[in-house]
Amino acid sequence: MSRAPIASRLQLPPGPWATVLEALCAHFPRIPAAQWRARMQEGRVLDAEGAPLALTAPYRVGLQLQYFRDVPDEVAIAAEEQVLHADAHLVVADKPPFLPVTPSGAFLEHTLLRRLLRRLDNPHLVPLHRIDRATSGLVLFSANPASRAAYQALFRERRIEKTYLALAAPLPALALPHVRRSHIAAGEPFFRMRETDGEANSETLVELDAAQGDDWRYRLTPVTGRKHQLRLHMAALGAPIRNDPLYPAWNADAVDDPLRPLKLLAHRLAFNDPLTGEYRCFQSAQSL
Secondary structure (H helix, E strand, O other): OOOOOOOEEEEOOOOOOOEHHHHHHHHOOOOOHHHHHHHHHOOOEEEOOOOEOOOOOEOOOOOEEEEOOOOOOOOOOOOOOEEEEEOOOEEEEEEOOOOOOOOEOOEOOOOHHHHHHHHHOOOOOEEOOOOOOOOEEEEEEEOOOOOHHHHHHHHHOOOEEEEEEEEEOOOOOOOOOEEEEEEEEEOOOOOOEEEEOOOOOEEEEEEEEEEEOOEEEEEEEEOOOOOOHHHHHHHHOOOOEOOOOOOOOOOHHHOOOOOOOOOEEEEEEEEEOOOOOOEEEEEOOOOO
């Protein structure tokens, strides 16, 4: 049985644009303007109530949009996620490697969000944080718009404990636990990050979880949440995470090798529930 397409959602950020079309073209610079015009003319860009927006629709900061797109020849991802917890406010999913959290680029239907939208039949699901497509493990979703801000504040105010496990080469000369601080900025190509001079904007606590011969299992606690922070910090310490195709060097041939998944697991999430005050702790069922 065919399923109705699911809309992607966007809240327009602040900017100098006169129309919604101009804002979309600026927000998605890799999508040709002609493609956005065609989508709008075909009624595939809607407001929050589901009404199609005209090409001349005026821009407004914070405007909630829905839009439909096509991904020809999307690559199927066979690995399945697990739902570890679901209630009226929160959903906790355990994501396999290679599965994106949200639609982007060449992935639309084979994303964690799309799968959960269909599986739980809840159009209000929104991820409260992200992990890399290559990373496996826990992702927390808001299931209720009325309580969403309270759970978003856990991440914004750093009131949630996030623990990762990673396999990497031994670091016998490094005194552990170790705190890695650095300034992380965009690198080249655009999807890689790099450490640069400047005031530190990232911090990771690195601890030894277990020594396993040629591999040590590290327990990583990110204090901040910069893109690729854990991967970049481990590479900078001289122990890049096993099977990492981006750090310390980009290996395009290894990006989607199913036999070489990135050995990084979002292992544990713990926090005091902002609605009830209850201490809640979730742990991935996966291992490295």
